[in-house]
Amino acid sequence: MTSSCRLMPRLRRLALILLLLLPFAGGLPGRAADPAEIRIGYLRLVESKQQPISLLDEPNDDDGIAGARLGVEDNNGTGRFTNQHFSIEDLRVKPTDDAAAATKSLIDKGIMLIIVDLPPTVLLAAADAARASGATIFDAGSIDDSLREENCRANVIHTAPTRSMLADALAQYLSWKRWQRWLLVTGSHPQDALYADALKRAAKRFGATIVEERVFKDTGGARRTDSGIVQTQRQMPVFTQNAPAYDVLVAADESNVFAGYLPYRTWDARPVAGSAGLVPTSWDPAHDSWGAVQMQNRFIKLAQRRMKAIDMQAWTAVRMIGEGATRTQSADPAKIITYIKSPSFEVAAFKGQKLTLRDWNLQLRQPILLSDGRTVVSVSPQEGYLHQTSELDTLGYDRPETKCKLN
Amino acid sequence: MQAELIRRRGIRRRSLLLLASSALALGGASPSLAYTAYVTNERDNTVSVVDLDKMQTVKTISVGQRPRGIVISPDGKFLYVCAGDDDIVQIIETKSQEVVGDLPSGPDPELLALSKTGDLLYLSNENDALVTIIDLKERKALAQIPVGVEPEGMGVSPDGKVVVNTSETTNMAHFIDTDKREVVANVLVDSRPRYAEWKSDGSEVWVSAEVGGTVSVIDPVKHDVTSKITFSVPGLRSEAIQPVGIRFTKDGKIAFVALGPANRVAVVNAQTHEVEKYLLVGQRVWQLAFTPDQKYLISTNGVSNDISVIDVANLKVIKSIQVGSFPWGVAISPE
Numbered sequence: 001m002t003s004s005c006r007l008m009p010r011l012r013r014l015a016l017i018l019l020l021l022l023p024f025a026g027g028l029p030g031r032a033a034d035p036a037e038i039r040i041g042y043l044r045l046v047e048s049k050q051q052p053i054s055l056l057d058e059p060n061d062d063d064g065i066a067g068a069r070l071g072v073e074d075n076n077g078t079g080r081f082t083n084q085h086f087s088i089e090d091l092r093v094k095p096t097d098d099a100a101a102a103t104k105s106l107i108d109k110g111i112m113l114i115i116v117d118l119p120p121t122v123l124l125a126a127a128d129a130a131r132a133s134g135a136t137i138f139d140a141g142s143i144d145d146s147l148r149e150e151n152c153r154a155n156v157i158h159t160a161p162t163r164s165m166l167a168d169a170l171a172q173y174l175s176w177k178r179w180q181r182w183l184l185v186t187g188s189h190p191q192d193a194l195y196a197d198a199l200k201r202a203a204k205r206f207g208a209t210i211v212e213e214r215v216f217k218d219t220g221g222a223r224r225t226d227s228g229i230v231q232t233q234r235q236m237p238v239f240t241q242n243a244p245a246y247d248v249l250v251a252a253d254e255s256n257v258f259a260g261y262l263p264y265r266t267w268d269a270r271p272v273a274g275s276a277g278l279v280p281t282s283w284d285p286a287h288d289s290w291g292a293v294q295m296q297n298r299f300i301k302l303a304q305r306r307m308k309a310i311d312m313q314a315w316t317a318v319r320m321i322g323e324g325a326t327r328t329q330s331a332d333p334a335k336i337i338t339y340i341k342s343p344s345f346e347v348a349a350f351k352g353q354k355l356t357l358r359d360w361n362l363q364l365r366q367p368i369l370l371s372d373g374r375t376v377v378s379v380s381p382q383e384g385y386l387h388q389t390s391e392l393d394t395l396g397y398d399r400p401e402t403k404c405k406l407n
Numbered sequence: 408m409q410a411e412l413i414r415r416r417g418i419r420r421r422s423l424l425l426l427a428s429s430a431l432a433l434g435g436a437s438p439s440l441a442y443t444a445y446v447t448n449e450r451d452n453t454v455s456v457v458d459l460d461k462m463q464t465v466k467t468i469s470v471g472q473r474p475r476g477i478v479i480s481p482d483g484k485f486l487y488v489c490a491g492d493d494d495i496v497q498i499i500e501t502k503s504q505e506v507v508g509d510l511p512s513g514p515d516p517e518l519l520a521l522s523k524t525g526d527l528l529y530l531s532n533e534n535d536a537l538v539t540i541i542d543l544k545e546r547k548a549l550a551q552i553p554v555g556v557e558p559e560g561m562g563v564s565p566d567g568k569v570v571v572n573t574s575e576t577t578n579m580a581h582f583i584d585t586d587k588r589e590v591v592a593n594v595l596v597d598s599r600p601r602y603a604e605w606k607s608d609g610s611e612v613w614v615s616a617e618v619g620g621t622v623s624v625i626d627p628v629k630h631d632v633t634s635k636i637t638f639s640v641p642g643l644r645s646e647a648i649q650p651v652g653i654r655f656t657k658d659g660k661i662a663f664v665a666l667g668p669a670n671r672v673a674v675v676n677a678q679t680h681e682v683e684k685y686l687l688v689g690q691r692v693w694q695l696a697f698t699p700d701q702k703y704l705i706s707t708n709g710v711s712n713d714i715s716v717i718d719v720a721n722l723k724v725i726k727s728i729q730v731g732s733f734p735w736g737v738a739i740s741p742e
Contacts, residue, residue, distance in 0.1 A: 347598065
């Protein structure tokens with residue numbers, strides 16, 4: 001605010017000189033001339049995504065990778081003191097490309113830790129290609145439960161939450177609000193049905209009733225026309241008309257076809273949750289608790305935009321690798337992964353508590369934020385949902401239910 | 408109705424206190440309770456002035472945005488308050504109870520510590536991974552020392568030669584030589600280290616890890632973690648135990664550790680490192696401060712908007728005092 005609080009140029013220079021002198025300042029042992037290098041791969045699918053309903057949700061070219069880059073910067077902040085250096089290699093594949101070959105190309109360069117933002121089938125191809133070489137995949141982008149259940153892999157660690165975790169987080173809050181009669185509206189794409197299944201499971205677990213389920217058919221077409229509002233305003237009330245008495249409309253629309261049009265347009269005056277309205281997510285650009293402001297500031301400085309869930313999931317994967325490298329004092333990927341899979345592993349990620357790994361399917365336990373797009377309304381698990389191991393295990397498939405067999 | 412109940416309970420507690428103090432007076436000891444506690448309220452941008460004789464808030468001072476770290480000069484004349492969102496450290500004169508100036512703190516100051524002589528201020532700049540040293544007489548920044556990501560805790564050694572700074576994302580305690588003004592050692596601790604406190608004989612530094620849920624005991628000569636203190640409260644999930652503020656009694660026998668959302672202050676045998684007791688205080692207990700006679704320990708309880716007064720000799724919480732919104736730091740006037 002005042003000019004006195006800004007760093008003076010001379011001090012900046014002094015700080016820089018001190019920084020350069022640091023390697024000679026003693027401290028942790030093993031300070032060699034060259035820092036140990038930890039290389040991380042980032043593999044992502046580039047596809048032409050459909051326009052979002054809101055301009056505010058436009059995808060960015062550096063979605064995810066920007067979070068990973070910040071993680072690398074943070075790890076290198078620590079690496080200055082531990083004589084380790086982290087770097088990231090960004091590799092994009094097109095839907096027609098061979099993801100397994102792309103994975104192998106990273107491994108051929110000696111990169112054994114690979115963060116991916118890929119759809120489930122492509123991810124599995126990458127994972128199986130990595131497995132032969134002993135490389136580990138960090139799934140930062142897919143919320144698919146099957147990747148943690150029947151299709152789980154011993155070399156895939158998941159930092160993205162699952163659909164079931166997101167649905168349970170929402171259901172716990174709606175239950176706390178006593179909004180227990182849901183009108184479920186599902187999109188017509190396969191992943192919408194998966195999310196609807198997770199929501200139905202959540203409703204059952206947390207005492208909600210689905211009074212009716214409707215399907216909103218995606219008939220295609222352009223998202224944005226100059227007179228679009230007129231039609232939507234007429235279409236949505238009619239679509240939600242004649243529903244049985246309900247407390248909240250829950251929408252399953254992962255393809256962003258219609259849910260964004262629901263709030264304020266339902267026939268009955270009811271709140272919307274799920275894919276629009278109150279949305280469960282691993283991160284929100286408005287999240288400001290538990291030191292998150294520092295994280296948001298650092299991200300904006302680096303990426304010149306606000307931080308999204310995919311950025312946070314990628315950042316967390318890089319920080320997990322950083323924790324492994326710091327705690328084991330090693331740049332050996334095998335040692336890093338052994339540590340991450342051990343009971344001593346924990347990582348802080350601005351969620352008010354430590355995040356740990358579910359040993360039965362390598363899913364990162366994490367609180368889920370509930371955002372209305374402007375602020376974080378609540379954070380689940382909600383108070384009172386108890387668990388013998390971790391309250392975070394009230395979100396998603398728990399150990400006794402798992403179909404995963406790691407080998 | 409609830410307010411009424413609390414008030415009544417307060418009166419009863421106060422009369423008990425009165426009884427206790429008159430008993431003390433009869434016993435010949437004169438209770439020297441003319442202490443004032445200054446509490447930063449993170450949410451409402453104020454400092455509450457609490458009369459520890461009357462056991463109530465007597466004044467509220469408006470300060471900059473998001474006040475957190477607070478220290479008092481050894482002579483008791485000035486308070487230094489980090490107003491993080493305004494990127495300044497404000498100076499409050501205790502006599503007039505008014506903000507009389509500010510210091511060039513660097514961006515986003517959060518926690519600070521005074522040198523033993525009271526002429527230098529060490530503070531952490533969270534956004535820039537720096538520790539800034541400020542000359543209080545000149546009101547000028549003397550140096551900035553690069554440390555780990557998100558620096559926070561700041562503990563000055565009893566001989567003033569070393570400052571320990573903790574970095575929340577790097578998870579280290581950085582030992583800074585105050586003469587050379589550089590980092591001389593880095594000690595890895597558990598996740599999100601928040602606070603560093605030296606034993607008065609300089610034999611140990613304790614560092615709390617908020618997310619890790621532990622306190623690391625560090626040998627300041629060897630720069631090694633010699634033991635790790637863990638906490639467990641029956642019926643409370645382990646994630647809710649988040650150690651933050653630490654204070655030692657002058658004799659070095661007892662340590663108090665604030666446990667955040669566990670709503671408890673742990674009483675730790677500072678010699679054996681065993682946890683002996685958990686004192687139930689207000690919600691999200693954050694920082695701690697003794698009265699100079701160490702008769703009372705004050706805890707700030709962020710979520711319940713109050714401070715708890717702990718009777719140190721009897722290890723009992725004797726009073727809650729309402730302050731502002733989200734109390735964070737506390738400093739108490741010297742003798």
